[in-house]
Amino acid sequence: MAKVTLKSVKKNYGPVKAIHGVDMEIADGEFIVIVGPSGCGKSTLLRMIAGLEAITEGEIVIGDRVVNDIEPADRDIAMVFQNYALYPHMSVHQNMSYGLRIRGMDKANIEKRVQRAAEILQLQPYLQRKPRELSGGQRQRVAMGRAIVREPSVFLFDEPLSNLDAKLRVQMRLEIKRLHQQLGVTSIYVTHDQVEAMTLADRLVVMNQGRADQIGSPFDVYGNPATTYVGGFIGSPAMNFLSCRVETGTGGPKAVLADGTALMLPAEWTPPAGNYTIGIRPETMRIARPGETAQLHLNVDVAEELGADTLLHGKLGDEDLVARVPSHAGYHDHSRPGLMIDIARAHLFDPESGLRIAL
Amino acid sequence: MEKRVVFQNRYLPYLLIAPQIAITIVFFFWPASQAVVQSVLREDAFGTRSYFVGMENFLALFEDEYYLNSFKITALFSTLVTTIGLSLSLLLAVTADRLVRGTTAYKTLLIWPYAVAPAVAGALWGFVFLPGPGIFAWLLLQAGVDWNFHLNGNQAMFVVVVAATWKQISYNFLFFLAGLQSIPKSLIEAAAIDGAGPIRRFWSVVFPLLSPTLFFLVVVNVVYAFFETFGVIHSLTRGGPAKSTEILVYKVWYDGFEAQDLGGSAAQSVILMAIVIGLTVIQFRYIERKVHY
Numbered sequence A: 001m002a003k004v005t006l007k008s009v010k011k012n013y014g015p016v017k018a019i020h021g022v023d024m025e026i027a028d029g030e031f032i033v034i035v036g037p038s039g040c041g042k043s044t045l046l047r048m049i050a051g052l053e054a055i056t057e058g059e060i061v062i063g064d065r066v067v068n069d070i071e072p073a074d075r076d077i078a079m080v081f082q083n084y085a086l087y088p089h090m091s092v093h094q095n096m097s098y099g100l101r102i103r104g105m106d107k108a109n110i111e112k113r114v115q116r117a118a119e120i121l122q123l124q125p126y127l128q129r130k131p132r133e134l135s136g137g138q139r140q141r142v143a144m145g146r147a148i149v150r151e152p153s154v155f156l157f158d159e160p161l162s163n164l165d166a167k168l169r170v171q172m173r174l175e176i177k178r179l180h181q182q183l184g185v186t187s188i189y190v191t192h193d194q195v196e197a198m199t200l201a202d203r204l205v206v207m208n209q210g211r212a213d214q215i216g217s218p219f220d221v222y223g224n225p226a227t228t229y230v231g232g233f234i235g236s237p238a239m240n241f242l243s244c245r246v247e248t249g250t251g252g253p254k255a256v257l258a259d260g261t262a263l264m265l266p267a268e269w270t271p272p273a274g275n276y277t278i279g280i281r282p283e284t285m286r287i288a289r290p291g292e293t294a295q296l297h298l299n300v301d302v303a304e305e306l307g308a309d310t311l312l313h314g315k316l317g318d319e320d321l322v323a324r325v326p327s328h329a330g331y332h333d334h335s336r337p338g339l340m341i342d343i344a345r346a347h348l349f350d351p352e353s354g355l356r357i358a359l
Numbered sequence B: 001m002e003k004r005v006v007f008q009n010r011y012l013p014y015l016l017i018a019p020q021i022a023i024t025i026v027f028f029f030w031p032a033s034q035a036v037v038q039s040v041l042r043e044d045a046f047g048t049r050s051y052f053v054g055m056e057n058f059l060a061l062f063e064d065e066y067y068l069n070s071f072k073i074t075a076l077f078s079t080l081v082t083t084i085g086l087s088l089s090l091l092l093a094v095t096a097d098r099l100v101r102g103t104t105a106y107k108t109l110l111i112w113p114y115a116v117a118p119a120v121a122g123a124l125w126g127f128v129f130l131p132g133p134g135i136f137a138w139l140l141l142q143a144g145v146d147w148n149f150h151l152n153g154n155q156a157m158f159v160v161v162v163a164a165t166w167k168q169i170s171y172n173f174l175f176f177l178a179g180l181q182s183i184p185k186s187l188i189e190a191a192a193i194d195g196a197g198p199i200r201r202f203w204s205v206v207f208p209l210l211s212p213t214l215f216f217l218v219v220v221n222v223v224y225a226f227f228e229t230f231g232v233i234h235s236l237t238r239g240g241p242a243k244s245t246e247i248l249v250y251k252v253w254y255d256g257f258e259a260q261d262l263g264g265s266a267a268q269s270v271i272l273m274a275i276v277i278g279l280t281v282i283q284f285r286y287i288e289r290k291v292h293y
């Protein structure tokens, strides 16, 4: 077990800059999830930690060793690949024991570790099978078993669940979580699935085009997104972004939206007057009760029925807005409900840089 | 790994394979059947009449010392061509696979020998090894070797093996390279993380995964060495000196067309046919199962 430190790590592929400088401190035993859209550099970052990609600039420390020039085999890490990368010509047992055999461990010990891993992952009945004789979920478990038997100080996962169907993914997600609680090994997990990210992570790293926009607990990242990018990426449906003008005056600060709607901001907010982007999560809105004066009226184009909730997609002026309301509210396409906003949970962002304004 | 195409029209599949069937019938089944017929006939001294002799042609063959010798020569020749050819091309393919730059140039250059006709390849290597002007011959002479492959049987074998192997390397190379490139990179990376060095990775991961390719190439190369090297041998040594490079297929041609023993020649080709059918069946039946994972 070890802590992992990244110090302004950069990666260039020739002229292409894939990672622009990432700093990160991962504590011993922590479960870190790196999340971001396709092409943002998640895999690249993970592969640099694994030693499969050279580090252009900066430093990676695992335990107390700078590993920049250390071979993958000697970094004391194990990796689970997206396509599992099982050796097709070896049985499950051989797949799991390969690394141990190479390291010259004695037979009895190998057997003990393989049996233990097989037990944890419920792979005992399949030890003599070849990977092609296994289902996707079983292959995935073998890949994890191969990592476990090595008893490394860091586990690296590159989208290990993305080839599984939705149901199995949920199940394996739980299993990974359980495994981490059981073994307590420092884990770095790459995914583009925000549900996986939110549920697994002790801390999340939200990547945006080669940068880490925010590093924090899932709760923190969801509740206080550092940038409009993070706000838009974490949460489903995405946070609404509306341009507004903040006016301060008697009666407290208020945000005037493009269509003229004025929203009273909490009195303790003291942003200087000017132009902002206001971020409002769909789930922080509700239908105005009878007798309440609605804060805004939404022209609903499409009401998307999800079962428990309904998503009301509409326009405010020419900006899109989505509200998530309980289905029993009974709104449908082309209705015009009055909405209330839990304004204390909204955020102001700088319209240019996208950075959240501390209030 | 079976891939099946389902055709809507039931005649279309037959239509599509018709050209191949026609070619096979005209150039394989018909000559093969002629050979079988011919092998039980003997012509009289003037070549005007032939009569049925049963198995006599075959029996005569097995008393022919040269024929038995030709077996040994063929075995040696095809083993050498196959093993040397496959080892060298695997080495080249592994090198090409590791190249980052210049892969295309490297590949293009390696493919050229395949485009050279067997007779031309033979002539080419004939020049290179020709005592006197040949550059390799000259080098060998400098090194103190008494070089003349027109007189020395072992040297003649060496030259035909070199020429035949050289010609087949491109083909093997292409298949090996394709095989190497179809191995997912993540497998190699997984092995690297598991602690295997490059050599260990090659033998414990890459090589086993190449075994279907290797198996296929062994079959192709053996068949090549048996049959398609006629042109190389004809242009280099004509089976000589003293029949030291007379492989089975060359003897078939020689006995039939030079020595005018059509019956004996036909009997030989029937045996040759049986050998190849046997080899192929054995290889596909028993080995294929083991190499497909």
Ligand SMILES: Nc1ncnc2c1ncn2[C@@H]1O[C@H](COP(=O)(O)OP(=O)(O)OP(=O)(O)O)[C@@H](O)[C@H]1O
Binding pocket: A013, A016, A017, A018, A036, A037, A038, A039, A040, A041, A042, A043, A044, A045, A192
């Ligand atoms: N070998 C390479 N050569 C050049 N550019 C590369 C190479 N590998 C990755 N890149 C680039 O680096 C960027 C980051 O790639 P990376 O594979 O890390 O993305 P990712 O976040 O893992 O995406 P995904 O979710 O699709 O796996 C991409 O823009 C990609 O085009």
Ligand SMILES: [Mg+2]
Binding pocket: A042, A043, A044
């Ligand atoms: Mg990736």
